Each structure stands twice: as C-alpha cells, then as structure tokens.
Amino acid sequence: MLRKSRTGSPYIPLTSARTVFFPGTDGGAQWGGSATDPDGIIYIPGKQNPCHSSLVKREQPAENGSVTGAQLYSLCCASCHGTDRRVNHDGxxxxxxxxxxxLSVDAVNQVLLHST
Ligand code: HEC
Incomplete structure (x- = not known):
C-alpha cells in the first residue's frame, strides 16, 4: 500500500489516490498534549508524524434531507470502515x-449506541 502511494513533496495536494505527506496534519505543535505546570511553563509536544491519506467522494443527502442507508453509511461510517465496508486503508x-x-441486530445497535 505505501509503495503504491503518491509522495515526494511536503505540500503534495491530496487527491483520491493514497498519498504520503510529511510533515503530516498531526505533526509539529498541533492538537493534543500541551499542558502547563504550576509555574506557568507550557509544554508542547513536538510531533513529526507523516500522514497516509486520500480524499473520498461522499454521497450527499437529497435536497429534502432524506437519506438512503447507503448514503447514511457513506456520510457516517465509511471514513473509518472503508467505502466498501471491507476495512479502512490501513486495517x-x-x-x-x-x-x-x-453480530445480532441488538449487538450492532449496542455498538452504535455506545460509540457516540
Ligand atoms: C471514527 C471511526 C468510526 C466510525 C465513523 C464508525 N466506526 Fe464502527 N467501529 C470503529 C472501531 C474503531 C471499531 C472497533 C471497536 C472495538 O473493537 O472496540 C468499530 C466497530 C464497529 C462494529 C463492530 C464490528 C465487530 O466486528 O465487532 C460495528 C457493527 C460498527 N462499528 C458499525 C459502524 C457503523 C454502522 C457506523 C456508521 C453509523 C460506524 N461503525 C462508524 C470505528 C468507527
């Protein structure tokens, strides 16, 4: 998967093709983990994480707001479980x-109810 990915520039634009870019969106002094001590010194973790990502076209709801099950899946589930429900790109x-x-229907409902 990585070998087939696009890469080569820190500012390579994302497309629908898998792309590795560095610095990634979770690198530098970004979200997560900064704190201050009682003397007011702020500690910010410096992260150097590359990203492996792509853009995925999502189905949009109808003008009247109604959605099919497939559209709901595309909007709410595909970003993690993959567009084809097989698995996401990195497993x-x-x-x-x-x-x-x-899983039974009740068990699936329990997963969904407890994941919000
Ligand atoms: C932010 C990421 C994310 C999104 C969005 C997401 N899931 Fe999940 N889902 C997970 C993760 C992670 C697990 C595994 C949890 C675990 O093993 O404890 C999981 C587990 C599940 C399971 C149990 C699978 C099994 O084999 O036990 C079901 C069913 C499920 N998700 C359905 C859905 C549905 C339906 C949607 C959309 C409405 C959805 N998920 C959206 C991350 C996500």
Missing part, C-alpha cells in the same frame, strides 16, 4: 462485511 478499523453473521 485499523474492523470490516463490516457479513456483520450479520457475527
């Missing part, structure tokens, strides 16, 4: 294919 989220063979 860090579980596949939802054949989820009905592994």
């Amino acid at each position: 860090s989220y579980p596949s939802l294919l054949a989820i009905d063979k592994r």
Whole structure:
C-alpha cells in the first residue's frame, strides 16, 4: 500500500489516490498534549508524524434531507470502515462485511449506541 502511494513533496495536494505527506496534519505543535505546570511553563509536544491519506467522494443527502442507508453509511461510517465496508486503508478499523453473521441486530445497535 505505501509503495503504491503518491509522495515526494511536503505540500503534495491530496487527491483520491493514497498519498504520503510529511510533515503530516498531526505533526509539529498541533492538537493534543500541551499542558502547563504550576509555574506557568507550557509544554508542547513536538510531533513529526507523516500522514497516509486520500480524499473520498461522499454521497450527499437529497435536497429534502432524506437519506438512503447507503448514503447514511457513506456520510457516517465509511471514513473509518472503508467505502466498501471491507476495512479502512490501513486495517485499523474492523470490516463490516457479513456483520450479520457475527453480530445480532441488538449487538450492532449496542455498538452504535455506545460509540457516540
Ligand atoms: C471514527 C471511526 C468510526 C466510525 C465513523 C464508525 N466506526 Fe464502527 N467501529 C470503529 C472501531 C474503531 C471499531 C472497533 C471497536 C472495538 O473493537 O472496540 C468499530 C466497530 C464497529 C462494529 C463492530 C464490528 C465487530 O466486528 O465487532 C460495528 C457493527 C460498527 N462499528 C458499525 C459502524 C457503523 C454502522 C457506523 C456508521 C453509523 C460506524 N461503525 C462508524 C470505528 C468507527
């Protein structure tokens, strides 16, 4: 997956193709982890993380706001579970294919209710 990714410039624009860029969006003194001590000294972690990402076209709801199940999945689930429900690009989220063979409807509802 990494070998097939686009790369080569710190400011390479994201497209629908997998792209590695550095510095990434989680690098430098960005979100997460800064704190002050009682003397007022602020500590900011310096992170140097590359990113491996891409843009994904999402389905949009109809003008009247109604959505199909596929649109709802595209809007709310695909960013983690992948557009085809197989898994996301780096395997860090579980596949939802054949989820009905592994979990009951009640169990899936429990996952969704407890993940908000
Ligand atoms: C921000 C990322 C993210 C989003 C968005 C997301 N999920 Fe998940 N989902 C996860 C992670 C991480 C797990 C694994 C949790 C664990 O193992 O404890 C998971 C687990 C699940 C599971 C259980 C899978 C199994 O094999 O046990 C189901 C079902 C599920 N998600 C459905 C959905 C649905 C439906 C949506 C959209 C409404 C959704 N998820 C949106 C990250 C996400």
